[in-house]
Amino acid sequence: MIRYALAIAAIVAPSALPAQATGDLAAVQRHLQSITTMTADFTQTDRNGKVLTGTFTLKKPGKLRFQYEKGVPILIVAEGGALTFIDYSVRQVQRWPIKNSPLGILLDPGRDITRYARVVQTGNDRVVSVEANDPKHPEIGRITMIFARDAAAPAGLALQGWVQLDSQNNRTTIRLANQRFGGAVSDGTFKWVDPRRANTR
Template identity: 25%
Template sequence: MTNKTVSDARMPVVASRRQFVLGTAAFMACAALPFPVFAAPTAAQQIADHFSSVKTMMGEFVQFGPRGEQTGGKFFIERPGKLRFNYEKPSPMRVISDGKNVVIGNMKLKTWDLYPLNKTPLSLLLSERIDLGNQMVRDVKQEADLTTIVLGDRTIFGDSTITLMFDPKTFELRQWTITDMQKKDTSVMIFNVQNGVNLDPSVFEIPYAEVHGQKRGG
């Protein structure tokens, strides 16, 4: 991945739990109609295939919420299905996907929210292969300096979509944006990325004992 300097990357702002749910690990209700099928240009499929071939990556990120709030931190991805976001202080948040579930944890309050991975748009980002020939493709746009691929599945997470933005020359992922049912965007820009790294399996372990043992309503 290309190293990228992001202004104000060290100015984290604590976002609410709802914004984490709607943004980083959006969980959407079902809707009736499938997305139309787009004919994917060959170049766009090549980019998607290149991204899918990267089995592990780690780096830094800056997340921009729908109201302009900004957080940063480090991320780890292992395909298929695994992801971890460690947010910088003062944010107490963690996001972990172990391939089956996604949890959003507040380390300060010791609270966790659990969602099936396949009910979130993150499942498309973390899939074994992004197939632009299937009905999950909402749109493909190719420009001189950017290739944008919009993915979604109304039968699973309603009108929520995930937009992937790639460098058309290097095939590197620059950013993704999750748009919720209220058309609010949460964007994640990644930089200082390393591909093909060896990641300890414990990075993606969800503390299920804490998740299921937490106190509710107290």
């Protein structure tokens, strides 16, 4: 049932919960602060319905990697305060500050999400949905994170994925599976080969 919550959250109109919202938002804050590392399988769906899969790795502070399935010449890595998009098919690299991306919320343990986030209704008591955006910086976009209640996960919540909406209203949905928290992750995981200087990763 939880696997349908992401689809629900992507289309439901945000509505603040009358009860439990404060507690749930605090739990989300604790969850994000307590994660040291996380790995998961991911499924990405873009605005055109195109689906890609791969492996997601996160390490705090400030590191993440989207390793796409074999045959997809794209890599996304965050490290050193920058989010880097690498397209090996055209040997192109784009970089921008991670703080200017909605994904920054996953990487900054010191960020107080209660200042710019709210709990939204999903219709499923086992699911917590939190929408975050900075009204002062609409160009950053909006992210809706979906959590499942799980006593074994950090702060009793397990991140199931998120829906990201950029300033042009382009929607990207990420669904996670096989989440693993607190495992050893080498800093080398976040290294990448610049395609402008080499032909392979």
